[in-house]
Each structure stands twice: as structure tokens, then as C-alpha cells.
Amino acid sequence: MEELPLLFEKTSDLQNVTVWHKEYKHLVQNFVSLTNTIIISPRRWGKSSLINKVAQQIASDNKEIKVCILDVLNVRNENEFYERFSKSLTQTTLTCEEDKIEPIKKDDILNLAENLAETGKYKMVVCIGEFQTIGKFDETLAFQRKLVEHWQHHQNVAYCIYGSKRKILLNMFSNPEMPLYKFGDIMFLDKIDNQTWGKIIQKRFQDTGKSITEEQAEYLADLVENHSYYVQQLAQQVWLRTQTDSSVSIIDNSLQNIKNQLGLLFIGLVESLTATQLYFLEAIITGETVFGQENLIKYKLGTSANVIRIKKTLLSKEIIDIVNKKVVIQDPVFKLWLKEDYFRKK
Numbered sequence: 001m002e003e004l005p006l007l008f009e010k011t012s013d014l015q016n017v018t019v020w021h022k023e024y025k026h027l028v029q030n031f032v033s034l035t036n037t038i039i040i041s042p043r044r045w046g047k048s049s050l051i052n053k054v055a056q057q058i059a060s061d062n063k064e065i066k067v068c069i070l071d072v073l074n075v076r077n078e079n080e081f082y083e084r085f086s087k088s089l090t091q092t093t094l095t096c097e098e099d100k101i102e103p104i105k106k107d108d109i110l111n112l113a114e115n116l117a118e119t120g121k122y123k124m125v126v127c128i129g130e131f132q133t134i135g136k137f138d139e140t141l142a143f144q145r146k147l148v149e150h151w152q153h154h155q156n157v158a159y160c161i162y163g164s165k166r167k168i169l170l171n172m173f174s175n176p177e178m179p180l181y182k183f184g185d186i187m188f189l190d191k192i193d194n195q196t197w198g199k200i201i202q203k204r205f206q207d208t209g210k211s212i213t214e215e216q217a218e219y220l221a222d223l224v225e226n227h228s229y230y231v232q233q234l235a236q237q238v239w240l241r242t243q244t245d246s247s248v249s250i251i252d253n254s255l256q257n258i259k260n261q262l263g264l265l266f267i268g269l270v271e272s273l274t275a276t277q278l279y280f281l282e283a284i285i286t287g288e289t290v291f292g293q294e295n296l297i298k299y300k301l302g303t304s305a306n307v308i309r310i311k312k313t314l315l316s317k318e319i320i321d322i323v324n325k326k327v328v329i330q331d332p333v334f335k336l337w338l339k340e341d342y343f344r345k346k
Contacts, residue, residue, distance in 0.1 A: 023050065023187060023189060024050065024053065024054065026187065027039075027050065027051070027054045027160075027187070028054050028057060028058070030158070030160075030185060031054060031055075031058050031065065031067070031125045031158065031160070032058070032062060032065070033158075034123060034125070034156070034157070034158035035158055035184065035185055036151075036158050036159050036160070036161075036183055036184030036185065037158070037159075037160045037161070037184050037185045037186075037187060038160075038161045038162070038169065038173050038183070038184050038185070038186045038187065039051070039160065039161070039162035039163075039187045039188075039189055040162070040163065040164075040166050040169050040170070040186065040187070040188055040189070041164065041166075041188065041189035041190075042164050042166075042318070042321055042330050043164040043318060043330075044227065044228060044229035044230075045189055045191065045227070045228050045229075046189065046192075046228040047129070047162045047164075047189055048129060048162075049228075050189065051069065051127050051129075051160065051162065052069070054067075055067040055069060055125075055127070058125070064121075064122050064123055065122065065123045065124065065125065066092055066093060066117075066122055066123070066124045066125075067092075067124070067125045067127065068088055068089055068092035068093070068113070068124060068125070068126045068127065069088070069127040069129070070084055070085065070088035070126075070127070070128055070129065071128075071129040071130055072084060072128060072129065072130055072131065072133050072134065073129070073130035073133055074133075075133055075134075076136075076137075077137055077138065078137055078138075078139075078143050081134065081137075081143075082109045085109060085110075085112070085128075086109050086112055089112050089113055089116060089126070090116075093116050093120065093124075110146060110147065110150035110151065111150050111154075113126050113154065113157040114153075114154040114155070114156055114157050117156035117157055118156055122156075123156050123157070123158075124156065124157045124158075125157070125158045125159070125160055126157060126158075126159050126160070127159075127160040127161075127162065128159065128160070128161055128162070129162050129163065130162075130163050130164065131161045131162065131163045131169065131172075132163040132164070132165040132168040132169050132172070133163075135168050135172065141178075141179060144172070144178065144179040144180050145179040147179070147180065148179050148180060148183065151183075152183075159183075159184065161173075161183075161184065164318065165316075165318065166321065166322075167315060170186075173186060174186065191225075191226040191227070191228070192226055192228060192231075193226065194218050194221050194222055194226055195218065197217065197218065197220075197221035197226060197231055198214045198215075198217040198218035198221065199214065199217075200217075201217035201220060201221070201231075201235050202214050202217045204235070204239075205217075205239060205242070205246065208239070210239060210242050210243075210244060210245070210246070211242075211244060211245045211246065212238070212242070212245075212246035213246075216246055216247070216248060216251060217235075219248065219251060220234055220235060220238060220251050223251065223252075223255055223332075224255070224332045224333065225332040227331075227332050230258075230332060230333055233258060234251070234254055234255055234258060237254040237257060237258060238250055238251050238254045241253070241254055255333075255336075258333060259333055259336055259337050259340070259341075262333060262334075262337065263337065263341070266334055266337045266338075266342075269319075269334070270338075270342060273319075275300075276300065276301055276302060276306065276310060277310050277313065277314060279299045279300050279301055280299065280301060280307065280310045280311075280314070281314075281319075281320075281329065281338060282299060282338070282343050283295060283298075283299045283301070284320070284327050284328075284329060285329070285335060285338055285339050285343065289326060289327070291304065291307050311327065318330060319331075319334075
């Protein structure tokens, strides 16, 4: 059977769709000028894809600049960080024809990028994903001080730090009491707007001989709140179900199918939450924004202090986020499942 082409190269990958025009240009400029950068946005919004796209552009236009990309999400301590860091740097800079470098002392690892760049007579940008993980290290403040003590003196290297936990990263980089205060240029990656998504999706359908109106494509993106990962996943499912012309019913049915597929995952998630945390999510879905005495009683939330604790816990679990001082549920399909399946059965 002939393999079906994907609407997007990967359902979680926007490398070939440059949609963050302003952010893209800003990041290219920062890489070329060796400006340290911190990028913050929720998971699956496209940070990695944007960085990979910029890295490809840099590799094409600036042969004297190398870009190393690593992720430290599952790194548990300082020693594992050193191992991942040094391995990624050497894989990026050494060719198969070159001799392996000698073992590196721990004291020298944080200067490795600078030493490699200086020896090789090139510049380097080191991109480190899910950087908030280092906040869980034992003696994390001492480790952060080590990073600053070494990295602030580098002349041939810039660091691009990115992650999803806004509160932790903002505390690291904008709190005057923290070692990494003002370490770099902070960028917040916003969602791709609805109209842009509409044009992208419509063009992808046209490129594969199928049709979707721009209005339908915008409707598709709006259903999942312009969440990059889910827009691509939903568009892919709609494309697979479309023979020639898409329709609103195909879009709606595709979303229900995605929601149903994730049902067991969502059940596991709610089972990890307390009753008051679930009451709080119910209040948010209902549209509540103020938690005075009436709503505290209505949703069985206890005290105002308890609401603060609930928010803190749900933020740490990346279930909610605070956008413009408003609580939002990060995963739009989880939100839909809660509304249509979980709370409706109560």
C-alpha cells in the first residue's frame, strides 16, 4: 500500500513553516551577534522547532558559527548535566575523521564550548532545552553560580536557554537575588495567531490536492485554542478523513476522535489530583475568575490561602498557566475532555 504523505513533516514540528516572523528574525540576530537568550513558552508550542529552524538558517548562511542543541529534561543532577553537555558539544564540533578528545576534567567542562570555539576559530551558540530542570538539582544555587562564573567570560560562545516553566525560569533570570539574573535577552513565544494558522493549513491541503476553506481552517485552529501541537495533530486527522473537500463535521468528528484517544491518559491525570484541585479546575472551566467567599463555598475550595496553594501545585504540574493575570488550562483537549466528559458525568 502506498504510504500516505503527512500534512506536516511531523505533527509536532514546524521547522519548515516560519510563522513567528518577528521572533525568528530576533533569534537569528541574537545568534549571529552572540547574545545570550532565554525563550519561555508552554510545552509543545514550538520552541524547539523555532530554534531548529534558526539553527538551519545559521548553518546555511554563517559557516563560521556552529549551533549545538541539547535537552536536559531528564537530567537529574550536576554530574549528569556535565556528561550531557560535554557529549553534545563534542558531537556537534568533531567530525568522524578527527581524533577523540582527551577526557575532560569537571572544572573545565563549563569552559568546553569556549575552548572548542577558540581552538577551531569559529563561534558557537549552545542551546539548552527544558533548562528549568536544573532548579531541582541539589545545591542548585551553587551550580547556577558556577555557570555564571564560567559563561559570563566567554567571548566566542552564546547560550540560548529555553524551557516551559515560566515561573521557575522567570525567577532564575529576572530575580535580582538569583545568580543568573540578567544573564540574557528574555523572549516569550506567543501562540501563532488564528489567521496565520488558517493560511498555513489551507495551503498544506492545496499542496496535497485537497481543499479546506480558510474559514474552516481558522475554525479548526480555534477549536484547540491555536495550540501548535494540537493544531497540527487535528489538521492531520482532518486531512486523512477528507477525500476532496473538508467540512465542519469532519473537523468536529476528528477532534472528538483525538479527545477519545487521549481519554485514558486524562483519566490517569485526574486520578493524580485532589478533590479540591479538581473543583478548582471545574470553576475555571465554568468561567470563574474571582474566588471570593461565594465561589469558595460554591466550589468547595476552603480558604483563599488554599486556592493559592492549589494554583501553585497546578502550575508546577503544568496543568494551568497564568496569562495576563488569568488562570488558563494549558492543554485545550484536556480542557475539552473535562468539560464534555468528566464534569458532565457528575
